[in-house]
Amino acid sequence: MKKVTTIAGDGVGKEVMEAGLTILESLDLNYDFIESKAGFECFQNCGTTIPEETIKNAKKSAATLFGAITSTPSEKSPIITLRKELDVFANLRPIKTFEGVNSLFNNIDFLIIRENTEGLYSQIESFEKEEENKKNSKITKTIAKRVITKNASTKICEFAYKTAIKNNRKKITCVHKENILKKTDGIFKESFYKVAEKYSAKHPDIKANDYYIDATAMYLITKPQEFDIIVTSNLYGDILSDEGAGLVGGLGLSPSANIGDKNGLFEPVHGSAPDIEGKGLANPIAMILSISMMLEFLKEDFYSKQINKAVENVLKSKKIATPDLGGNSKTSDVTMAIKKELESI
Amino acid sequence: MKKVTTIAGDGVGKEVMEAGLTILESLDLNYDFIESKAGFECFQNCGTTIPEETIKNAKKSAATLFGAITSTPSEKSPIITLRKELDVFANLRPIKTFEGVNSLFNNIDFLIIRENTEGLYSQIESFEKEEENKKNSKITKTIAKRVITKNASTKICEFAYKTAIKNNRKKITCVHKENILKKTDGIFKESFYKVAEKYSAKHPDIKANDYYIDATAMYLITKPQEFDIIVTSNLYGDILSDEGAGLVGGLGLSPSANIGDKNGLFEPVHGSAPDIEGKGLANPIAMILSISMMLEFLKEDFYSKQINKAVENVLKSKKIATPDLGGNSKTSDVTMAIKKELESI
Numbered sequence: 001m002k003k004v005t006t007i008a009g010d011g012v013g014k015e016v017m018e019a020g021l022t023i024l025e026s027l028d029l030n031y032d033f034i035e036s037k038a039g040f041e042c043f044q045n046c047g048t049t050i051p052e053e054t055i056k057n058a059k060k061s062a063a064t065l066f067g068a069i070t071s072t073p074s075e076k077s078p079i080i081t082l083r084k085e086l087d088v089f090a091n092l093r094p095i096k097t098f099e100g101v102n103s104l105f106n107n108i109d110f111l112i113i114r115e116n117t118e119g120l121y122s123q124i125e126s127f128e129k130e131e132e133n134k135k136n137s138k139i140t141k142t143i144a145k146r147v148i149t150k151n152a153s154t155k156i157c158e159f160a161y162k163t164a165i166k167n168n169r170k171k172i173t174c175v176h177k178e179n180i181l182k183k184t185d186g187i188f189k190e191s192f193y194k195v196a197e198k199y200s201a202k203h204p205d206i207k208a209n210d211y212y213i214d215a216t217a218m219y220l221i222t223k224p225q226e227f228d229i230i231v232t233s234n235l236y237g238d239i240l241s242d243e244g245a246g247l248v249g250g251l252g253l254s255p256s257a258n259i260g261d262k263n264g265l266f267e268p269v270h271g272s273a274p275d276i277e278g279k280g281l282a283n284p285i286a287m288i289l290s291i292s293m294m295l296e297f298l299k300e301d302f303y304s305k306q307i308n309k310a311v312e313n314v315l316k317s318k319k320i321a322t323p324d325l326g327g328n329s330k331t332s333d334v335t336m337a338i339k340k341e342l343e344s345i
Numbered sequence: 346m347k348k349v350t351t352i353a354g355d356g357v358g359k360e361v362m363e364a365g366l367t368i369l370e371s372l373d374l375n376y377d378f379i380e381s382k383a384g385f386e387c388f389q390n391c392g393t394t395i396p397e398e399t400i401k402n403a404k405k406s407a408a409t410l411f412g413a414i415t416s417t418p419s420e421k422s423p424i425i426t427l428r429k430e431l432d433v434f435a436n437l438r439p440i441k442t443f444e445g446v447n448s449l450f451n452n453i454d455f456l457i458i459r460e461n462t463e464g465l466y467s468q469i470e471s472f473e474k475e476e477e478n479k480k481n482s483k484i485t486k487t488i489a490k491r492v493i494t495k496n497a498s499t500k501i502c503e504f505a506y507k508t509a510i511k512n513n514r515k516k517i518t519c520v521h522k523e524n525i526l527k528k529t530d531g532i533f534k535e536s537f538y539k540v541a542e543k544y545s546a547k548h549p550d551i552k553a554n555d556y557y558i559d560a561t562a563m564y565l566i567t568k569p570q571e572f573d574i575i576v577t578s579n580l581y582g583d584i585l586s587d588e589g590a591g592l593v594g595g596l597g598l599s600p601s602a603n604i605g606d607k608n609g610l611f612e613p614v615h616g617s618a619p620d621i622e623g624k625g626l627a628n629p630i631a632m633i634l635s636i637s638m639m640l641e642f643l644k645e646d647f648y649s650k651q652i653n654k655a656v657e658n659v660l661k662s663k664k665i666a667t668p669d670l671g672g673n674s675k676t677s678d679v680t681m682a683i684k685k686e687l688e689s690i
């Protein structure tokens with residue numbers, strides 16, 4: 001039987017994982033779910049935020065499902081470690097409005113494809129030797145290296161084109177800051193247009209354009225319906241995907257997929273939310289939509305689509321919603337409603 | 346007589362500069378306005394995007410007013426050169442809703458204070474020697490150095506506190522990504538809280554908090570009224586200020602001030618807008634509000650406030666507005682309306 005590693009993590013991570021497993025177990029699927037540890041509690045119990053065993057399990061699994069963790073200031077982030085170890089180079093974050101959800105806009109439906117291995121997430125930082133400035137006072141200087149390679153840039157842009165073709169999306173926007181970062185973002189933009197050129201003959205219907213990151217942060221508000229696929233480097237994708245979540249009703253509805261040549265890692269974009277932990281109020285939908293993305297990755301297209309449909313129906317009915325969406329339902333109410341909907345469609 | 350250097354630049358930069366000068370000349374002020382060149386046209390005529398003379402003029406002036414320029418891909422950006430040469434370490438960008446302007450929100454009024462000298466704008470980039478990866482193929486690797494010093498971080502946070510005290514603002518939010526950039530953003534956040542600690546005894550009414558940059562990009566949409574002053578590093582400030590402009594009606598209303606120990610450089614946040622160039626349709630308000638910020642810097646508080654009031658009144662009346670605000674007035678109509686308002690209040 002194929003294996004799926006599940007890492008609940010901390011806080012509401014556990015609560016939404018429970019919800020997710022309820023949904024998964026209600027489907028006619030053949031997977032072994034292997035529970036593994038990571039996060040703050042794990043650190044307190046075993047001295048590491050992510051044990052070797054968890055990484056091993058994830059590597060051997062067909063996919064990994066991640067809840068959320070509370071960060072430990074002194075330690076490296078387990079989710080960053082996992083992304084690296086699994087070499088999941090593409091981070092996909094759909095931004096989509098749902099009928100029945102109060103949001104500032106309608107008809108938003110785009111996909112952010114974030115390069116997931118380099119940029120400012122290379123985590124090469126240093127303290128420089130203290131220099132003396134003109135006034136003879138010491139200067140404490142820190143440097144972070146932002147690494148951008150032609151390889152990784154080309155790979156993520158190729159991935160964006162393949163995704164566009166597969167999902168029938170018609171426009172890919174490359175986001176960068178080439179006017180300042182002429183070399184690093186220069187190579188990203190150049191790689192993008194080379195890939196675009198390559199695909200243009202066979203897929204002339206897919207448009208390519210590019211914007212600066214600052215302009216994009218504005219356009220997401222002034223013309224969000226214009227976007228279809230955004231492809232961008234690591235930190236820009238991190239920023240834009242949270243902004244995008246804000247556009248469509250918050251992190252309670254934002255799933256994500258981290259995809260590599262071999263592995264897949266799926267997680268709601270939200271964190272462990274200590275403020276609502278233990279109250280059973282977390283919105284399970286980001287997790288359940290992440291499961292839908294996982295099932296698509298596992299080629300279980302039927303259930304992947306069923307889940308999307310069930311979530312849409314529950315949201316549209318407006319009867320059951322957690323507090324982040326203005327309702328007063330519990331995590332378990334929403335989960336049961338989605339489960340019931342899955343049985344009836 | 347004190348000098349003010351004016352750099353109109355390209356495209357609508359010229360049009361809004363003309364509007365700005367119309368307003369300035371209508372006031373009872375004693376300044377010499379010295380026209381200087383920079384930008385794309387300047388590059389075509391004299392082979393440089395910013396002649397030495399322009400920099401000299403700016404350095405000798407009490408303040409510099411900048412329009413907008415069209416960028417020249419091969420050359421360094423003149424506005425970046427000016428910011429560096431004038432050592433204007435603080436970039437101030439107010440984000441404010443105006444009565445009479447259609448926007449997604451009401452009652453937004455915050456100020457972004459952007460560190461203006463380092464971070465990813467240090468412009469230290471390199472191509473690394475091509476390495477061979479496992480598969481023996483060459484890897485083209487580029488690196489940008491993100492430099493953050495304790496000095497510059499402390500200086501901008503001090504500036505934020507002084508600005509809060511002067512403008513009666515009650516909360517300062519430090520924005521960073523310390524969970525990933527533990528050293529560089531670590532030192533920024535640490536410097537912030539040291540400064541906060543220093544001011545807390547005398548100014549216990551000013552609250553200090555901090556958010557991650559990605560969360561902030563979301564909060565600007567989900568709770569924009571919560572912000573008062575944001576202090577952050579260079580690129581984060583660039584991104585958040587464009588997002589902020591999107592919240593309150595676009596770049597046509599977004600002024601900025603670049604402030605140093607000696608110099609001040611004032612510019613609308615918008616660019617040269619080639620799409621509407623020459624049509625007389627550019628919104629002059631971002632420029633006119635930048636002039637108000639310049640006059641405050643020059644201690645001409647009376648006229649600075651008068652201009653703000655006049656702009657507010659014209660916007661409130663909803664009679665005259667350029668196309669970016671949904672109207673069909675010309676740059677000159679808006680300018681004359683503001684001039685007339687200035688005469689009557």
Ligand SMILES: CC(C)[C@H](C(=O)O)[C@@H](O)C(=O)O
Nearest residue numbers: 077079080238269524525559
């Ligand atoms: C928790 C943090 C390390 C992570 C990131 O920066 O990638 C998060 O913000 C995300 O977007 O998944």
Ligand SMILES: CC(C)[C@H](C(=O)O)[C@@H](O)C(=O)O
Nearest residue numbers: 179180214422424425583614
């Ligand atoms: C034109 C560009 C170099 C500039 C910047 O990145 O600072 C602009 O975006 C701004 O915000 O003033």
